[in-house]
Amino acid sequence: MADTAALAPQLQAYLQHVASERRLAARTVALYTEGLQQLQALAAEAGPAVLALQPQHIRRFVASLHAKGRHGRSIALWLSCWRGFFRWAAWQGWVERNPVEGIRAPKTPKPLPKALGVDAAVQLADYRNPEADPWEEARDAAMTELLYSSGLRVSELANLDVQAGGGLGWLDLQAGLVHVTGKGGKRRSVPVGAPARAAVQRWLAIRPTRFAAGWSAPALFLGVRGARITPQTIWLRLRQRSQQAGLAAAVHPHVLRHSFASHVLQSSGDLRAVQELLGHANITTTQVYTRLDFQHLAQAYEQAHPRARKKSS
Template structure:
């Protein structure tokens, strides 16, 4: 909904002149300010209340109406900022005793759900690939990386921090005999994560070829062509390349595999507390976002299969 294009109140017009001549705002910014002031004037006239007599409860109601009209949280925040500056200016002029916009905030924007791959795409990404243009050692390394990101739900920082063997200085390592990974997560909190059969097999294949790339004495489990520890950005680049080779229709990044691990595990087990422990979340509210992902999955199944589901044309 756009603001009405009426002549502005004298105070609002004077403030616009102040913004243009003294603050030297860009023309585009002045257009946005004028739009915000037109909205303010329209609300005040509908109340009705004079701009100089506006109170906090008026501003709260108007902000709620902007939200009801479909204006986004960021746009409402910009409008409130313009109003706040206007009343601050009136205060400096000695016209109003207080700023009615102080303390009024835009509604919080809804956090987007983390993106997870469908099960078939995650499995396709984890399948061993035979590419003529890839060094066998690099192929084995990348296969192991995917298996650990998706099979264990590791963060990319936890993955690149893994060493070949346990030591006093190691941030993390994999105990193949016990089928578990010891990782150092956020807040330097250590946790144990089970490692499945496919990941252990991929690990053994990578370790058999790791010596062809790694520098002598390099402790890192995953190394680059140069023989040194792999970086986060290098993992992202290799994962993007692998996703393209697998024909996945979406951009894949390491954290997407962590999201996929969590949502697929929750769909299968329904055990939120266990998923929390495996992900290393300090607060279960962080993990609860995956219950929304799980509901999304159920909703898609319902829409696709139930005879009474609402189907989009």
Template sequence: MDAVAQYLQHLAAERRLSLHTVTAYQRDLANLIRLVDGRPLAELGVADIRGAIVKLRSQALAASSVARQLSSWRGFYTFACRRLGYSSNPCLGLRPPKAVKALPAILSPDTCTQLLGGRTDGDDALAARDRAMFELFYSSGLRLSELTGLDLNDVNLQSGEAQVTGKGRKTRIVPVGRQALDAVKAWLPQRQMLAGDNDTALFIGLRGTRLTPRSVQLRLNRWALQAGLSQHVHPHMLRHAFATHVLQSSGDLRAVQEMLGHASISTTQVYTHLDWQHLAKVYDQAHPRARKKG
């Protein structure tokens, strides 16, 4: 088994990364081999990696894409030095190009109320399921994969908590708000009529199988349209809204980090920028000295 194959096996079996993530690493390493004209990875030095980065930049790739590939290469060489006897990591000391951080789009509290307060036409079971899903999104700040991965026994209706399996299969406990709990309770009798005896998924379709992320996206689009929202709404926007609104109310960045399941607080800090944008907008609209002259 060659070095790349061993690394990919390590990612899948030991680090337990998803197939999608492992495939991304495989693609990045294959691209490195192409950029160095097929030379063995064990022979590459710092100058070779730097040259590969220059080639990527010449292709007008976004800085974030280049940074991701460099991170993939660095991870491979770290593994190869520890496990495969490589003498050095040629990626060490190389800095990725700086990317302009785009702030995530969020929904205001009023928009969330408008979205969750409506209902879609059609099947009552689907309406109950959708409301439970979207209330959980907003109540607990879940990722899309975390929501679709929920099983029945992951939500404790008595304690108002849910056990969530996040990135790297790490689990965490998140609070579930009253309206989300009520929505889940309303969905469970409907679910029982659709599910088979061995179905464990909390959210299922009409055929009794676990919902796919794509299905959730399509249902949320339908809810947003029927609620009369003018902006495009995707599931992650409810996670962003949860984080921003909790931070605006509490100011507790560390608590928001834990609830979101971020490994680093620097990832959570983007929401402080969103909070500042909100405050700045309020200031511009309200403060007499800040108002622009008409």
């Protein structure tokens, strides 16, 4: 157990309780120790002993921690620890009420999804590696184009079949549509752009050449041994490809999905259409891309408007 010598006896007793009687993991006990050390330090600054703390003290502690830049999750963890301590202290008859009950940590804004700029996304989609194995290069180019063209999840891409059947998705090149089964078994059809269709056609032409005559497999995208490609392999190949293409940061499949959504929204302004294309059940999930769109507009304003920047003195 972490060093608790500086803690008040009641706090030490609680840590002993969670370690020996509740048998919490050593890592959890260490987190509880940190939380109780923080509580004791805050109480010392405020004046009252720990067992004399009131809800107003706890609220001030939370506000102070938040103002100092503490993440909402860290504050929530400490509140949970404090709440547990005072609940146990009440069972011991040391306090009459739990001063932490009903107090919640401030919400931490969800981070914006990472999306490439249009130029970077096109740079990655256009990239071709003449030194790579032609079979793998054709496959990886087609996967990259399709991820960006249609905003597919990596699992949806991996589950695509060459033709319609009993699978979870397939690509209709003639109609220019990809049919997928998304989260919750929800099916949707998404347009496929001309460059992506051309890349898939090049892949389909070379796809059977690695295997014996008469070979066939339902999966559209394959590993080198002929089995359906895995999402993990797609992640790895795209990461390598983005580095080879000269992008500043490594790209994973969901970055291309975010880029697809952001760029369609920037061009069309149609949030409902983006919701349908992504297969989101709830429009609030899609609304995060309006924040990305505003971020793009704010950057354009900063660069273009003569009054956007303060003049240097």
